Amino acid sequence: MTSSTLLALEAVGISFGGLQAVKKVSFQVQEGQIKALIGPNGAGKTTLFNLITGMLRPDHGEIRFQEQAIQGLPPFRIADRGISRTFQIVQLFGHMTVVENVMVGRHLRTRAGLLAAALRLPWSRREEAAIRSQSLAWLDFVGLQDRADDYAANLPLGHQRLLEIARALATEPKLLLLDEPAAGLDMTETERLKELIFAIRARGISVLLVEHDMSLTMEVADEIVVLDHGELLAEGPPRDIQRHPAVIAAYLGRDWEKE
Amino acid sequence: MARYQRWLQAGVFYLLVALSGSLLPGTYYVTLLNLIGLHIIIVLGLNLLMGYAGQISLGHAAFFGLGAYTSGILTATYKVDPLLALLAGLLLSTLVAVIVGIPALKLKGYYLAMATLGFGIIVAIAFQQMDWLTGGPSGFMGIPPFRFLGWRFQTPAAKFFLVWALVGLILFLSLNIVDSRIGRALRAIHDSETAALAMGVDAQRLKLLIFVVSALYASLAGSLLAHTVNFIAPSSFGFMFSIKLVTMVVVGGMASIWGSLLGAAVLTVLPELLAVFHDLEVVIFGLILMVVMIFLPRGLVRGLLDLWELRRRKKQGR
Ligand SMILES: Nc1ncnc2c1ncn2[C@@H]1O[C@H](COP(=O)(O)OP(=O)(O)OP(=O)(O)O)[C@@H](O)[C@H]1O
Numbered sequence A: 001m002t003s004s005t006l007l008a009l010e011a012v013g014i015s016f017g018g019l020q021a022v023k024k025v026s027f028q029v030q031e032g033q034i035k036a037l038i039g040p041n042g043a044g045k046t047t048l049f050n051l052i053t054g055m056l057r058p059d060h061g062e063i064r065f066q067e068q069a070i071q072g073l074p075p076f077r078i079a080d081r082g083i084s085r086t087f088q089i090v091q092l093f094g095h096m097t098v099v100e101n102v103m104v105g106r107h108l109r110t111r112a113g114l115l116a117a118a119l120r121l122p123w124s125r126r127e128e129a130a131i132r133s134q135s136l137a138w139l140d141f142v143g144l145q146d147r148a149d150d151y152a153a154n155l156p157l158g159h160q161r162l163l164e165i166a167r168a169l170a171t172e173p174k175l176l177l178l179d180e181p182a183a184g185l186d187m188t189e190t191e192r193l194k195e196l197i198f199a200i201r202a203r204g205i206s207v208l209l210v211e212h213d214m215s216l217t218m219e220v221a222d223e224i225v226v227l228d229h230g231e232l233l234a235e236g237p238p239r240d241i242q243r244h245p246a247v248i249a250a251y252l253g254r255d256w257e258k259e
Numbered sequence B: 001m002a003r004y005q006r007w008l009q010a011g012v013f014y015l016l017v018a019l020s021g022s023l024l025p026g027t028y029y030v031t032l033l034n035l036i037g038l039h040i041i042i043v044l045g046l047n048l049l050m051g052y053a054g055q056i057s058l059g060h061a062a063f064f065g066l067g068a069y070t071s072g073i074l075t076a077t078y079k080v081d082p083l084l085a086l087l088a089g090l091l092l093s094t095l096v097a098v099i100v101g102i103p104a105l106k107l108k109g110y111y112l113a114m115a116t117l118g119f120g121i122i123v124a125i126a127f128q129q130m131d132w133l134t135g136g137p138s139g140f141m142g143i144p145p146f147r148f149l150g151w152r153f154q155t156p157a158a159k160f161f162l163v164w165a166l167v168g169l170i171l172f173l174s175l176n177i178v179d180s181r182i183g184r185a186l187r188a189i190h191d192s193e194t195a196a197l198a199m200g201v202d203a204q205r206l207k208l209l210i211f212v213v214s215a216l217y218a219s220l221a222g223s224l225l226a227h228t229v230n231f232i233a234p235s236s237f238g239f240m241f242s243i244k245l246v247t248m249v250v251v252g253g254m255a256s257i258w259g260s261l262l263g264a265a266v267l268t269v270l271p272e273l274l275a276v277f278h279d280l281e282v283v284i285f286g287l288i289l290m291v292v293m294i295f296l297p298r299g300l301v302r303g304l305l306d307l308w309e310l311r312r313r314k315k316q317g318r
């Protein structure tokens, strides 16, 4: 393991009842890398995200982030270590405005407790102002600055996905997990998403991406991991994956794009 | 901008209260206004818990009672300074809230409602049964007026001032909490606990925190009750009153601070007007709760505004 390994999974597995959703999966994400995780529906990609972010606890195996074991920690602690995510089925705070959604992302990196808030102490007021301006800056980064005061539930899906990214970035992650960020986007939006993913990496944030849009995946990913029936089928740069016999064999004659 | 509007609203509200306090004749109205004030304090806390954190307590009358009996017993029986007694009540309520809240809030769902329901009933029974301490079902008498820095809050006017000054303080604190990092995190938990956790919000701890805050508000109101009516009885702190409190929150509107003021006021005055129907009080409150939840799920204020908006749009559509 080189010193630039950010995330390492070792023989991670989990089953739901009789179903083994993830079986002994091992791979790594390097610092500054964009890595993609692909595979047919039900392959276990989202489950893997839930394991990494602490929403689920693995039955066996080890998940290390910056050389420290994180499996079994509660999600908010893992977020604090520097892993943030978006959701395949968008999970916004619908009754809150767009900028407030991002402001929740600043929760981790700010301090005002109940007492400071209740008494509106000067330092907590300054902190609140900073939270707002930083959040507006992240909205600007994803291109949603004009929608800041709209309710999140009222945004079109494409904007909601961008908002989830802005909210996740506001937690200052070192690793960002994106679960099908292009699902439901049109071609121009997908093109913009591609630029955004590169811009995120340019800020020194590593990205682990689950995506069914193959052209997007092949263009942005440095490396691809293929999952099938919970098992790691292949791993390598996009070119090799496209030619990989096992991958071709697994997908031959199978429609594994969504729907 | 919105903030200045809030303070303006608060100013107007206070002017109204002060006016009615000084204009209405006799002690009956002042006592009623004080009762409204105490209920507002409890309902503001309960709304933080229900409307913001999305948790229900069916036992808040018990915290009201803990505050009242701690203040009453310590000042009357043991001659403790009222302020110290009030603080002791707050401490006791905090301890109890933590003990009830930790196991109940570990689990997702409405376990807090179950736990507080049971706890509320146990506490009400304790007030009745421990008559060597509480005076039993016939009540506890002879509670001295509140004293603070040499002031004695004995006359109706002084009591009115004490209660409403504290209502103002609690209103100020609540508006600030709602509008802060903590309030935002609570609303986030309510909308999507999964996403809130992923963003680093310690949902369990925050829910417990706000449950304790709501218990503290109720306990404070209880202590004030003891010192303003000077007589307390277990019947005021039973399950029925817990349900009334929940109804006040729902009628006022979940997550609406100003609605809470209205909900508490309306449902405190209503039983006075309907004194004839005393035996039917349970039925009436149950009915109100149902009707509001079905027809005005956002509460009286916003519900009526919505209806009005709907009518206006229909007219324009024609
Ligand atoms: N909490 C759960 N309880 C039971 N079964 C689950 C749970 N979560 C996922 N599964 C099952 O685990 C398998 C993997 O699901 P997962 O959502 O990880 O797939 P995926 O690769 O993300 O698929 P998709 O491309 O459709 O999003 C599926 O068979 C799914 O039904």
Ligand SMILES: [Mg+2]
Pocket (backbone or CB within 6 Å): A045, A046, A047, A088
């Ligand atoms: Mg999935």
